[in-house]
Amino acid sequence: MSDALTVGGLVHTFDGRRALDECSFTVPAGSVTALVGRNGAGKTTLLRAAAGLLTPDRGRVTVFGAPPGAASLPRIGYVGQQAPLYRTLTVAQTLRLGARLNPRWDTPYAQRLADAAQLPPAAKVGTLAPGQRMRLALVLALGKRPGLLLLDEPLAHLDPVARTEAAGALMAEVAEHGTTVVLSSHVVADIEGVCDRVVVLAEGRVLLAAEVDDALAGHYVAVGGPGDLAPLDGAEIVETRPDGGGFTALVRIAEPVPAGRLSWHRPTLEEMLLGYLRGVSAR
Structure with missing residues (x-):
């Protein structure tokens, strides 16, 4: 199995503090990997580097064998913690914008996901509850049919039912299209039964990176x-x-x-x- 994401010797510093400290691991294509760590462990910095949104001080990141950038952007779906969206657009306008910006956009699929999440088409994004905005951000990320999906605490704002539905949509995407998922969380319940690999991050360092079954064994x-x-x-x-x-x-x-x-x-x-x-x- 080829690697969808390779991180080698990644170092990044904010205000004199190392947010990433010689991080190295690989994520095989088609896997679902949990990136686990406490708040401030470096999870967000690492995902932003993988998405091409941050240039690390040192080290190497490749996505499907190439550095993250304009060429690989259509193959990467990224959802940040705050689910940044245009607050003045409606849900329907947001989906149409996704279709215009993403060459691999799957309109019927995105609409099915939005309907399943009960997102009102005429509602402006700024009026949505935090959990609804996160669901819309997940729809945008999945609708572009990415090869690699990077999710930063995507379930944090969702109620228990919505968490189950969102996790089910992710697993269906993996099963149907072989999408590689990297899911960050500090809540073990969010990843148990969902992820087949785990990377434990603490103080910017990788403590453990392995398949879940191998790690437990x-x-x-x-x-x-x-x-x-x-x-x-x-x-x-x-x-x-x-x-x-x-x-x-x-x-x-x-x-x-x-x-x-x-x-x-x-x-x-x-x-x-x-x-x-x-x-x-x-x-």
Whole structure:
């Protein structure tokens, strides 16, 4: 499988602080990748660089083998956190503008998505609720039939029903057209059951980049009492937390270490991701 997105050694600085710090990972074509991190981890900066909206200080980004730019723009769909749209246009006018600006625009498909989201055609964008504006932004991104869809916290403003509907539309797009999706979030529930790959970002650095199943298979949760940490010496401990006089640790290890009173279990996706995010915060 070829790569839709390649990020190599990406560095970018804002006001003396590194928003991206030697970021490197690949996104295979046709995959759905979750970009997970706390607020300020660098997710937005990374997605803007991938969309060609930001030129990093150092490093390389390629989209389907070429740097992001005018030539690759028709193949990239991007939805930012604020869903920037022309507030004075109506929903119908916004869709017509999408058709004029995008050579791959699929009018019947975009209209079906707008109807499913119950977006009133005559309503001005500025009068829509935040969740409706985000749904309209998703319609615009999907209507251009992109090869790579970059979504920055796209579900944050949606109610539970709308979140389910939007996720279903994304999955249908992937299944029908093989669209590659990179979806940023700091909410594990938004990505569980949707994404097949995960990239964990913290303080501008990539901590983990792998298929979800492979990542889960490469970690264990160890639970022990006082004095049981010694058998874990030399293992890659992602996070350790006090737990009722003992501890719970997320360990990056292929097989558990049989020792003493330690008990082991495979982590859930939420346990693994929160372990990485908490582990960085505790350092």
